[in-house]
Amino acid sequence: MNLQPLCSVLGEQRVSTSIEDRLVYARDASRMRGECLAVVWPSSPEQVAFLVEWARQEAVDLVPRGAGTGLCGGAVPQRSVVVDLSHLNAIKSVEPEGKLVHVEAGVVLGTLNRRLEPAGLFLPVIPGSHRAAAIGGLIATDAAGLRAVRYGLMGNWVQSVTLVDGSGQVRHLSGKALGDVVGREGVTGFILEAILRLAPRPRERTVTIMAFDDEAALLAQRDRWLAEPALTALEYLNRHAAALIGWEPRHHLLAEFDSDQGEIEDPGQVRDLWRDRDGLYPQLARCGHPVIEDPQLSGPGLAELLRWLDQHAIPAFGHLGLGIVHPCFAFDDGRIETLYESVAAWGGRVSGEHGIGLKKRAWVDERHREEIRRLKQIYDPHDIINRGKLS
Template identity: 35%
Template sequence: MKIENALKEIYGKVYTGKEIKLLYSYDATGQAGEPEWVFFPENEEQVRKTVEVALEEKMPVIARGAGTGQSGGSLPVHGGVVMVFTRMKRIEVLERDMVCVVEPGAITGRIKKEVEKYGLYYPPDPASFEFSTIGGNVAEDAGGPRAVKYGVTSSFVLGLEWVDGTGKLYRWGGRNIKDVSGYPVHKLLCGSEGTLGIITKIYLKLIPLPPERDAVLLRFSTPEEAGEAVLEIMRMGISPSSLEYLSEKASSLIGLSGNYLMVELEGGEEVEEGIRKIRERFGGEEAGIWEKRKKLSPLLYRLAPIKINEDVVLPRSQLPEFLRFLSQLEKESGVHVVAFGHIGDGNLHTNVMCEKRETGERVVVRIMEEVVRRGGSISGEHGVGIRKKAFFRLQYGESERELMRRIKKVFDPEGILNPGKIWD
């Protein structure tokens, strides 16, 4: 009762209904965890006070944006308070600074649209940008097709405000494009999956909106050839804004046949010249058909009822061999391994489609081991959350994990911020 009264004082109202708890028990993974309380903060003071109350009760606090996470980051796996940020969604464009100041609940697609009114551009484009929040994007350090040219979300984060696990508010960075005074602590929050702080404000760098965009589709008979072409394209001096891959099996689902690369260029007059260079070297066809790629994810279920989707990253030099490994693995294991994704930055979605989860999980272990053996990473976009905890040890040794745990303790001494994520 004491806690209920304290929370009521902060929010004026306490939601305790079964329906609301159920609504915020899930994310895009389909896995679940039930919260004890759900709140919709409207300002940083409410966030701060909620953390203070939770700290007193040693109760978990989980930040939630739109719940589109693919690794279970927003799931209250140990109960506690879920703070849903959909009401903190202000967007302010500082046109002359080419900076956008946003609250964490702003939908990324809305930010993109808003800055375009000023002829400005916020490039990060996770495929979920029409419905995911910028807070979730920062906490996952989300990427997308255009990361190959511009970088992931953190490349655009100039400053952050956040509340740590003791209820203290921090302001770091801001409108300056450069700042090397002291540790860039705000950068640690990017990709921290809600385990180091609750983000309440974000300063985003903007660039001029590129006037031109064009794309070309290239077909290859083997995955290795496509992988080799990636290395060549990245050295052609044309700076692709997207360089995406579709394996033969993936392309067959949308009515194509072969291994494909989609090369997109953005910019000014150089776009036409870049497309000409690519066509001269590789041939290629109109990329209009690439629109069909958006329909691919649901079509995967034609292959098998269970999908295990990973988002591994490899050094580019390893791509041809790794793609060969995936083809071999598919033959040996008898399950479908469908690869596609942001191959330009070495980031591939490996979709294991299987009849039985255990069989699929075994194939995923082989993929992860191969990725790490080749110097890659278990996640390029979706984070570790609860889904990839088992593989974290493959990538990081004891000293590195220990350092991360110590950092966590500094930000969140009692371990109340999003417990059960990244590690136990």
């Protein structure tokens, strides 16, 4: 592999084969490990297009990486060169009247929302990793998060995307074509810039927490709250997770409203509650359950899942408003396979928001694989970008 052309175009400081870089870029937040041949840090679409042409000549694949907060190994290389987009982190323009923002892919969601606060706006897609996750990754996974029950997925907020495809071509995608990049986990090209729609920041947030002894009562309350127009989040915590974090060992629902109808009105208390909610997964990880999954179900399938998790004493939480549940396991827990086999039988999806990456390829159906093959033919016929992911 001849890296000299990359050093000439990107600069020697932006190309590395050091053992330190190859080790840390061989993994992401999924803690899966791959093999990283080199790391590069481009700073323009032209440099990314050059990288693609170089990779085609060298017959090596390129793995896009934002903040490395993905949980399915989407940024884990497999004898690949990792392309870290952290230097593409400019907020290029904000249009408060049109509620639009033009950002580069490496912009961090938390940073963006802090910048938008004085304008009374925000990007309302708030995954647990919102303090660190980058916009490119949010688009690539079609992220959901805490407030998706009200605001929907990331795709709802993307107006257009600038992409460098596997032929080195810069494409500007909007409308229906966004379906070729949103939620495609980077297999169709490098997401470099996006114009995003923004929402007005709610003036108030109030919260109600309720505890339940059985899933049927909990799901009945869920349905009642889902009919409330002021609902902005509907989160779930089962009794096994509650016990591990020091709460009363019962199933809990947490509902947030952008009105005064919640029981907890004090902004400080509401902020503390969400901080605790953000810390749920890390706390469960610390208690010996570091592997987090994200099946999505509805109707009777969702009730089956909650019962199955309870019967097997598996701690779980999630965005119950959307039917996305996060069971947490120890490494190599054989019940993960049983879970995904059951999810298929219950009519659910294996991934509600984390994506497929490397981790869930075994559970992807043939129709999905065929769709990825079709997109690869259009956008990346030489299979240069994020090879082997998603299918």
